Structure formats: C-alpha cells, structure tokens
Amino acid sequence: MKATREAYGETLVELGRERPEIVVLDADLSSSTMTSKFAKEFPERFFNFGIAEANMMGAAAGLARSGKVPFASTFAVFASGRAYDQVRQSIAYPGFNVKITASHGGLTVGPDGASHQALEDIALMRVIPGMTVIVPADAEETRQVVRWAAAHDGPVYIRLGRSPVPDVFPQGAPIQPGKASIVKDAKGRGFEAMGPAGTRDGLDADVAILANGIMVSKCLEAWEILAAEGITSVVVDVAFVKPLDEKTLLELADRCGAFVTAEEHSVIGGLGGAVTEFLSENRPCPVVRVGVRDKFGQSGTPEELLTEYGLTAEKVAQAARKALSLKRPDLRTRM
C-alpha cells in the first residue's frame, strides 16, 4: 500500500539526479503533492509560486520554451479547473513540454469535501488537443508513467491520489506506458502472464472490465464476485485515457463483446466517455460506466464516499451483469 503521490515525489528526485533540465513548480502544496522531496534536494530547480496556479502554469510554459522539462504540481481540482485557460492557451496550444502532475484527484481526498474533490479533471484535460492524460493505478505504475512523461515531448496531465492504494503491479513490472495492461485474465492469471510476451487466450471472457486509478484494485475484487457466479471477466488497467490503446479495445470488443468502465471521476467525459466514444464509432457493443453520476462530492472518509457514490467492487459486478444482459447474442454469433 502506497499513495501514488508518494511514488511521484520519489521518482521526481531520481529524475532530478539524472537530468539537470528537470525543474519542479508548485503552488504552496509541495508537502501534499510530494514535490517537497525534490525541493529539498534541488532547491535551485524548485520554484514555489505560492497560491497562484494560473501564474505557475504560465511560468511552466516559459520554462519549457527555454528548454527545461517542468513538472507543475498542485491539487487536481486547481490544476485542471483554476488554471484551465492557462493550460489550454499557454501550454497546450503551442505544444509546450510541460508535465502537469496533479495530486488529490477524486473522492478519496475525503474530509476536505467537494471543493477539493476533482471529478471532472480528466474530462477537462482530455478535450484539449495534444494533451496526454494518464491515471496510474498504483505506486509502481506511477513511477513508470512519470518516467515516461519526462521522456515524452509534449504536454502531459498525470492524475494522482491522496490515499494509499493497494499494489496492482509488482515492482519492475514490464508495463508499457501507453498500452492497456491486462491485470487479470479470464483464467485468473495476473499481469506477469499477460505481459508483452504473454498469451492472449485468457482474453476470451463474458465481459471486459476497464479501469484506472484506485478502481483497478476494486475491479480485481469484482472479478472474484463475478467468477463465483460463473461469469468470466478480464480486468484491464487503462491508465492512458488519452491516447487510448485502441488496438487492445478492438481485440477485447471482439473477444468479450461487452464492457464495464470504472473510474474515480464523473461518468461524463473520462475513461467511460473515451471508451464509449471510440467503441460506438468502431465496434459498437454495450459499455456500462461506473463512476460518479453527475454529482459533486462531499466530506467523509474515502471508503464512506466510495460507497455513497457507487465506486465499489459490488457496483462494478452489478455493472458487469448489466453489460452482459445488454449483449445481443444474435449479433455476436454473426461476428
């Protein structure tokens, strides 16, 4: 168990040691976003902009234009909402190489309440042309996507969480950033078996469950619930909401013919939105979305909130049953 923001803070320090052009910006939340670790080791390459997110994003753009690789961090709700116009106009429109790494995404911020719970950030970032949008599931995936982002040329939005999350990937797992990762196939085999060289026969299942962030581990629990009922499923980590791994989606559409998406975000515009948009144009089949149903959050413990808003293993299993019931066998047999 480790929070993704912790892994981010550690990885930034490693990157800082390796690459002098890495600079880090924060807006008075460095002890929460964990950029404070970098600040401590590289004070001359760390810039605190105070409570002024708009200016921080603009300065990040200027640093990127001057050859630096800036990581700009604050809470997801501020990075995507407060500074939206700066992200759009100053960073993404000219295609500057800024990494927006936003922590405290979603409901699991907990007691701070709705003002601090970003449930729209993925939708806001995904709609910006050229923006890569990543929601890693655990500490290991965070380490790998942060490294990927540092090497990638172009704007990236990475969404991290406040609370510790169970490990989905073993340390050093051969994750291929940008590609969906099969974390559990229909035969119950984990990521190792399904790595790049893994077999694909476990992908034939009743339903494919796509998730990112904290919902990946919830979906692994849902796999067990469904298996006990005789329903086979494949759990897939789709950390890259944009660009989507379309090839894997098409393969799963052919092999499973029904989908569930699960995310700690509004059902509008995030992973569920991206998947339904893509499939409806390319391989129409039922997709049932698990996420927050067009509501603001509220104060509570992470677990209370996840239950209240339907982000549980049982709700994922329920969605899977619905997806199965929507699958039309008459069409399936003709494919």
Added chain:
Amino acid sequence: MGQDGKCESIRQTQRSEKAEEIRRVCREVRKNVVAMIGAAGSGHPGGSLSCVEIVSTLYFGVMRVNPEDPNWPDRDRFILSKGHAAPTLYAVLAEKGFFPKELLPTLRKFGSPLQGHPDAKKTPGVEVSTGSLGQGLSMAVGMALAGKLDRRGYRVWALLGDGECQEGQVWEAAMAASHYKLDNLAAFIDFNGLQIDGRVEEIMNPSPLADKWRAFGWCVLEVDGHDVDALLEAASCASESRGAPTAIIAKTVKGKGVSFMEGQREWHGKAPTGEELSRALEEVGRA
C-alpha cells in the same frame, strides 16, 4: 575627461542614428499594419498602432536576435502579451527578416502562418502563443527564471496592455517576478487609455499603475511611448537594473498615426474599409 567626452558624443551620435533608423522602421511598420488589417477585413488597428514604436525600438534598437536562427538559445525574448497587436509584431518580424514581407497580406487568412493572434508553432520569431489576455507575463517569468538558472545573459521583454492589467494573473506574475528578483525581465505597459467597452479608467480603473507596479517590487519608468529616444533610454535603464524587474509605463495614443482612429475606442477591433482604408494608408504613408 576629454576622451570620455569624445566617447559620450560618439555614443550620442550612434544613438541618434539608431533612433533615426527606428523611426524609419516605424513608418514601414505602420503602413504595413494598416494595409494588413485592411486586407484581412478584420483585426485590431487601435492597439496595434499604439505600440509600433515600442516593438520596433525593441527589435531594432535593443534586443539581440538572429532571424536566421529564431531559436538561438542566447537570444533576447519578446512576449507580446497583448496578442491582439499581432499585426505590429508580424510587421516588425518581417522587417527584421524572420520571414518574407510577402506573407504580411495573408494575415488572418486560411492557411496563413500569420494567425489572428500570435501562434508560436506557426510563425518564426514568435516565442509563445498569446491572445487570451493576462498570460504573457507569466510565460516571461518562466523564461527569465530559465535564463537565471542557465546563467545566460539574455533579457526578456514583455508588452502588456493597460486594460490587460485588469487581469489578476498579471499581478500574480508581477509578484513572482520581484520575488525571484528577475532583473533580466522588463514589461512595457502600452498605456493607450482605451479598451473595447470604453475608457480604461471608466470600465475598471487600473490607476495608479505606477504605484501598483512599485508596490509589487518593480522599478518603474514612465515614458512617452511614441518617442523612440525616450524608449531607447528606458530600455537601457531597464537593462541596467539589478535585483528587480522593470515596468515601463508607456503613454501612447490608441490608433496613433491615423487621425480618425486616434483616441477612438470603436477602432479597437474594426478594420478600415474602402475610403477609410485609402485615407488611413495615405496618412501613415505621409508621416
């Protein structure tokens, strides 16, 4: 003493020759700005004409740039934060040789690198993309920070509108620039007194501007924004600043050079047509 006096007089001669050359550039730029906006059929003549001397002075009398290598790492940077004055920036860049003047009449046309507002991806010499007011100074802050970090000697020059100073982000950036002691940064304020809806002081009064910038930790200079000698002097003064950024409040006339546009708010975002265009071209050609 004698020798010093001689140097001083040589410097003065050089400076006045430089000013004469800049005034020639301004005449060209003004003509091109009017012609471009006329050809485009839309655009912002008022705020483009008010900053002709400022932008021309920077590119022809102050900044080190290399049109052959627009991304030369040691170049001085210019950020047109008031992006709607794009025609002036384009005309100056073309005059300087960043791209052929033949492109100027394509302003705002489909497929042109000369977009309605500056696009860093499309136009050589354009540092950043602007147009959403209030954002340029923050980007200038980032560039100045990078210059300090890399110990490069370049300077960063930003140009803001007076109305633009109503945007809160300007003051976030102002605070950061003095906090980080960015003496390699200077901002011109094109104080033409008008914005789309009327007089700046009536819509949302930003005055006293000089006091505000001073309170944010900046050195402040106030100049006539159409006086090339004064602008050269102010830029030279800003370049010598140590430990703080400099704001140069340049008093200007919106629509400067076209009698019927001068001081008229309706010419903020309207292109001259037919008779108006001929008159405007005649006036700026005569100047």
